[in-house]
Amino acid sequence: MDEPLFETSARKMVSYVMYEHEVFRGKASNTASHLKLPLISSVSDMTLKGHAQHLSKYHLHYGALGLSLRCHSSLKQGPIYCNFDSKQIIYRRKYGGGNGQALAKAVGVTNECKPKVLDLTAGLGIDSFILATLGCKILMLERNPIVYELLCDGLARASEMTSDTVDLAHITERLKLNKIDAYDYLAKLAPENKFDVIYLDPMFELPAKVAKAKKEMHALQNLVGADSDASKVFKKAMRHARYRTVVKRSNKSPGLTNQKPDVVLRGKSTRYDIYINRRLPPKLKS
Numbered sequence: 637m638d639e640p641l642f643e644t645s646a647r648k649m650v651s652y653v654m655y656e657h658e659v660f661r662g663k664a665s666n667t668a669s670h671l672k673l674p675l676i677s678s679v680s681d682m683t684l685k686g687h688a689q690h691l692s693k694y695h696l697h698y699g700a701l702g703l704s705l706r707c708h709s710s711l712k713q714g715p716i717y718c719n720f721d722s723k724q725i726i727y728r729r730k731y732g733g734g735n736g737q738a739l740a741k742a743v744g745v746t747n748e749c750k751p752k753v754l755d756l757t758a759g760l761g762i763d764s765f766i767l768a769t770l771g772c773k774i775l776m777l778e779r780n781p782i783v784y785e786l787l788c789d790g791l792a793r794a795s796e797m798t799s800d801t802v803d804l805a806h807i808t809e810r811l812k813l814n815k816i817d818a819y820d821y822l823a824k825l826a827p828e829n830k831f832d833v834i835y836l837d838p839m840f841e842l843p844a845k846v847a848k849a850k851k852e853m854h855a856l857q858n859l860v861g862a863d864s865d866a867s868k869v870f871k872k873a874m875r876h877a878r879y880r881t882v883v884k885r886s887n888k889s890p891g892l893t894n895q896k897p898d899v900v901l902r903g904k905s906t907r908y909d910i911y912i913n914r915r916l917p918p919k920l921k922s
Contacts, residue, residue, distance in 0.1 A: 649859050650782055651691040651708070652676050656699040664698035667785050671696075693858065696782070703789035705782070705855060716852050718760045718790025720804055721797055725762065729769055738901050739763055742882045742908035743833050744916040745770050751832035751879065752922040756818035756869060759856065761787050761811070763837060763884070768810040773922035775831070779817040780860050787813060810922070819865060822872040830878040832920065837884040838866035838892070867893050879916045883909040 652674040655664035661677075668675040673696070697704045697715065704715035719725070735745050744751055750771040755764045758776035760783065767774055778784045791811060797804040814821065818836075839860055863869075870892050873881050883892050887907050891897065897909035 648692045649694050650705075651695045653696045653698065654678060656697065660698045660700075663703075664696075667696060667698065667703060667789075670785060671781055694855070696785070702793050703786055705786060705859070707855065713855060716760075716786070716855055718786045720761070720765050720790055720794040720808075725765070728766065732766070735770060737766075738903050738908060739766060740770055742884075742901050742910055743767060743772070743835065744880065745772060746918075748919045749916055750922045751916065751920055754831040754834045754873075754876070755837075756822075756834065756873060757837045757839075757863065758787060758813065759783060759837065759860075761790065761813075763835070764811060765807070768807045771810075771922070773810045774812070776811060776813045777816055777818050777821055778813065779815070781815065782859060783856065784813075784815045819869045819872060822869065822876055825876055827875070830876050832878050832916070832922075834873040834877040834881045835884070836866065836870060836873060836881065836892075838863035838869075874911060874913070877911075877913055879912070879914050881911045881913075883911070885909060 650671070650673060653664050653668035653671070654676050655661050656678045658677075661675075665675055667673075691708050694705055694707055697706050701715075702717055702719070704717045706715050707713045734740065735747065743753060745767065750773075753764070753767055753772050753774045755774055755776045758764060758778040761776060764774040764776050776787070778787055791808055791813060794804040795808045839857055839862055870881065870883065883897075885892065885907055887902060887905055891909060895911065898912040899910040901908040901910070
């Protein structure tokens with residue numbers, strides 16, 4: 637057993653990158669290199685399962701369905717993929733309400749208005765992808781290297797997919813991704829460099845019951861941690877939003893800062909706090 641595979645820090649959340657077949661070794665090797673993690677085969681993975689108590693909680697797995705985050709200690713928690721062709725996203729794309737859904741209203745999307753959006757907290761890219769299906773162009777920022785690798789893999793797979801109902805490759809052309817801290821990115825922008833809308837979805841604490849039900853969200857929360865600098869990022873964002881800044885929050889969470897939003901759109905469990913700099917024009921192309 638190689639020593640680097642064992643947990644050396646309580647904060648280290650991923651032990652290694654594993655590939656299930658030799659055909660996936662190349663892609664898995666690239667991911668392991670980016671993250672400076674050990675690379676192992678599925679045969680070695682079976683051996684390591686007997687030493688789970690010495691490993692960090694998660695590992696990355698490369699297989700036929702792509703890159704996934706997997707938990708050593710819980711068989712109940714399934715693999716976490718970035719999958720833009722999942723049943724949940726297909727359902728939301730078909731029946732989510734289009735321009736009438738809360739996310740679209742918060743950003744200001746209409747048939748004639750397609751704002752250019754800066755997503756400061758991309759995560760697994762779901763909200764940005766939905767906005768892209770509605771015609772917006774989005775620049776996504778993600779600072780967590782593991783989440784970034786999952787999102788890169790999801791975008792790469794989606795760019796090669798075409799189904800009977802939607803051309804995912806065409807949608808992903810509207811999505812760009814940078815691995816960078818949001819505050820650092822904004823700090824480097826010239827004052828005149830603005831986006832139509834800036835979107836911020838900071839990680840918030842999940843209630844115990846919700847965390848238990850939403851295992852994917854709970855795992856990401858473990859991995860990413862709280863966005864303790866969100867209020868600082870928000871202040872920077874306001875200076876670079878041409879029309880509005882949108883903050884997604886839990887209904888039970890307080891405002892991100894003491895500044896009162898101009899508009900609040902509430903859903904069942906989340907809300908969108910909207911801070912308006914200028915009114916969006918009736919017609920706007922990304």
